[in-house]
Amino acid sequence: MFAEAAKSLRSQHERLSELDSVAGDGDHGTTMLRVAEQLEHAVDPSSSKNLQSILRDTGWSVMGVDGGASSAILGTFFAGMADAVMGEDSMDGHELAAAFEAGLRAVSRQTKAQPGDKTMMDALVPAVNALRLADSASKTIPDAVEEAASAARSGAGSTKDLVARYGRSKFLGEKTRGYPDPGATSIALLFSGFSAALATERKS
């Protein structure tokens, strides 16, 4: 899953930097490339690490990217997921939704940003909600993650009409309208990657 997410981020990093140059300093794509590198290192098939350690280590190595708020938020998200995962090696849909919710809770503890502020939260919150709803409706994991990815994409898309109200770009006000938020776009790419990975698994 992490490998596909990394691929998805890599494929769009130039566009992410372009979006960031509207509202920020134009380096979001570079940051996400470095996050992608950490995701690729996350799963070492030769290691005997359990899921909890994989998520925790990935979270902390993403936080270590030194890419400002975006890498801190994503790293916090993965490390937060680890807190909800016990020593097990696989998860059912219910546990998966609980883990993503724990990740979101960890992020919410660190930032006051809310959906509507034109940040990563505009994609992350709907994605996690969609996952929970799909699980309640007893959908399969690949279907649930696909719904989360689709919710993240439309969440990210909705930021186009918003004016930034949080982080560095809030100081740019109206100038940020008309372009989707780069951070939210990255979250959508991440979930699309997760979903693509599960779809491939299902086919094989």
Next chain:
Amino acid sequence: MRMKKFINDPKHLVEELLDGLVLAFPEKVRLAGGNIVARTVPKSSDKVRLVTLGGSGHEPGLSGFVGEGMLDCSVAGGIFAAPGAPGCIEAIRSACAGGSSALLIVLNHAGDVLSANITMEAALREGCKVKMVLTHEDISSGPNPEERRGLVGFLPVYKVAGAAAEQGASLDACLEIALRMERNMRTLAVAVRTATHPSTGQPIFELGDDEMEIGMGQHGEAGTGRGKLKTADETAEIMLNMLLDDLCVTAGEDLLVILNGAGATTLMELLILFRRVAHILKARKIRLVRSAVGEFITTQEQAGFQLLIARMDPELVKLWDAPANTPFFVKP
């Protein structure tokens, strides 16, 4: 326009600039891990350690102020980007080793505060004795102090808290000094020309040839007033009056004034501006008791400056005057 900078592979900017810093001032600073700059000779473990964190590309801020009388250690982030929490936790852990305590000084910017909060949570869980102070003195980002950015005000905070720590003050006493300095200072910035991001080669904001923007932040964040370029005297007067109003300064009070060049504004211009500031203060019977003019935090080749005023009491003046020996701030 093509970027004209003396750099190598943009991927290695931070690593190379930190290398250069410790090679240029080996008797003062050394690298303690990837992006942590520490004192070459650490202070004794019974004294409070001062730690800071922040993005790179703003030299000499922030790592240029590590040294006797100021910081013990600085964690450098990427270009204009906060360092991640793991490096910051490592810095606090070594600062607190051997029973020492640490004061973490953080400039109020979203990414920095995020990493700082994650760091504080982890460090306190590990049993480190650490407290944090946030600097937020930029009056252009609204009346709510929580929304105000941290600009050059880190300098007097490092200076007075660093001096207190050097004299053996407790963690609570250092925190009190830092907070007193922080509450009594205000900064306003102005930009007249953009800078290029050294990694991407792109301008970080657009500004017309004949324009200036009062209140612009360290990374091109929009300010409160974009207008036609004015003279040094007019600009100094507008900005100083806004600062004096915000800090509610009255005749007879003692002020510290810091004039910080953004990178491409010449010392000639800074001195001409400072002259006007001093004249206005004199006319309003406000005492200019201490001052500093130069480059303390920059944004590449951005042209503009930051003007800081701070209300001083006798203790703060004494701490400001105490010795300091860092790469870019020295007091005999």
